[in-house]
Amino acid sequence: MHSIYETDELSAIREVARKFGMERLRPGYRARESAGKFEPELIRELGELGLIAPELPEAFGGSGAGAICSGVVCEELARADFSFGYIPLLASLNGQILAAHARPEVARQWLPRVTAGEIVIALALTEPKGGSDAAALALRMERQGEEYVLNGEKTSISAADQAAAAIVFARTGRSEDKARGISAILVPMDLPGISTTRFQCMGQRAIGRGSIFFDNVRVPAQNLLGSENAGFVQVMQGFDFSRALIGLQCIGVAQQSLEETWAHVGEHRAFGQPLAAFQGVSHQLAAFDTKVQAARLLCLHALWLRDNGAAHTAEAAMSKWWPPLLAYETVHCCLLMHGHYGYSGELPFEQRLRDVLGLQIGDGTANIMKTILARQRAGRQAVGA
Structure with a gap:
């Protein structure tokens, strides 16, 4: 359904996304729910079509398209498989965070793999006792030399057990500082001390939601996103x-x-x-x-x-x-x-x-x-x- 916001180029992208959805995603909608995961080859195919975070700069594997382009892709893929629509959505959300706040070398290491459909990055904000109070975080992150050490739990995290890395929000300041004592950091999910569980949710089972546990997880300090104690605001x-x-x-x-x-x-x-x-x-x-x-x-x-x-x-x-x-x-x-x-x-x-x-x-x-x-x-x- 075209609108005044769409150019001929956007309409063409919509058709590509719709065709991919109807031909490649729709036939397996129920099967992916039963399996509780996505086929990696489908995510790679989506990346090959240039439909993962197309708004990112070309240096990071995007095409420099606008935000509307990403919206068109999410809409069309969700027509065929609602959960699969999370793949470009997470890529766009986390992609723009990394592009804007990660050190250049960290962004270059991770973002081209995201846009190519090789990996998925999760966003870990919610905690068991916080819920909608997103700034009331208990997970701690302490600087020790050239590393940060994380201890705590995140919950209701999309793709928690399928992600190669997660953008984690943690408290580096005092509890009373609330939002102004929080930092964000990119955490590879294969680091020692990380474990995950998955919820038995009513829906969205292919993307899955679950908890991530951090037990003295050591992350390179260069993975910090933005400034310390200002990650939440930024x-x-x-x-x-x-x-x-x-x-x-x-x-x-x-x-x-x-x-x-x-x-x-x-x-x-x-x-x-x-x-x-x-x-x-x-x-x-x-x-x-x-x-x-x-x-x-x-x-x-x-x-x-x-x-x-x-x-x-x-x-x-x-x-x-x-x-x-x-x-x-x-x-x-x-x-x-x-x-x-x-x-x-x-x-x-x-x-x-x-x-x-x-x-x-x-x-x-x-x-x-x-x-x-x-x-x-x-x-x-x-x-x-």
Whole structure:
């Protein structure tokens, strides 16, 4: 579905991503959920097509395309396999963090491998006792000579057991310093002292979420991202980018479900006429179609603002809280329109429903996003948070 934000070049990239999704990803959607992992060759194929973090500079394996390009890719891949949409999303989020804050030699070591589809990098922020209070970190990181030593736990981390490295947020200052006592560091996941577990989640099983444990893990000091005690403030700015990508990931699922359901109600007959002839059917779908179009434009607008160097924190927060909810409601409606067949595992609606539900929780809840939006509109002091 093209928009005013897309050029002919972007439309061509959309078609490449859609073809890859429908031909290479969609047939294995259910199988990847059962296996709980992605086929490495598919990630490499995506890299060969130039569809992993295309917004990064050419020096790091990207093509220097805009943020909208990354959004288009996430949307189209999610149409075919919601969890696989996380691959370019994580690459873009972590890629821009490394490109902006890593030492040049560290960025050159890792980023070309990410964009080539050789490895995945996770982002480790959430902790068991923190949840939405992202700045209340307990994991400690202490400088010892030319190394940092990490001790603690991260939880609900996407791709925790599939990642080659993780960007880890840890406390280097005092607890009372909150966000201003936190640093970020790139941690190779094969270092001694690291172990992982995986959750048995309702959905998103191919990407997987789990915990990462750090027991006296020694990381080279050169892997520090940004300045010590300022990592949270510096690096968290990148989440405005990923929130808009998440919105489009969810919109991809909603759009695909709507297209399949419009076709179904146009063909399936009841009481001598197509289901679409009943306004109780067609009007519901028309309402969701309208909302999905609006939500897509919201997400694309946030990315357009980013590409043009304009503030987009409010738009990114909107993109994170509404599209996941809208996608869930849309898929739910589409499932019901297919009756008992839609409720079965023969059609993808039940899996899509479970998959999109997770993003009403992960990467920032709706209430957190609304608080961010309120701060932008009324000011932090007025909101009192």
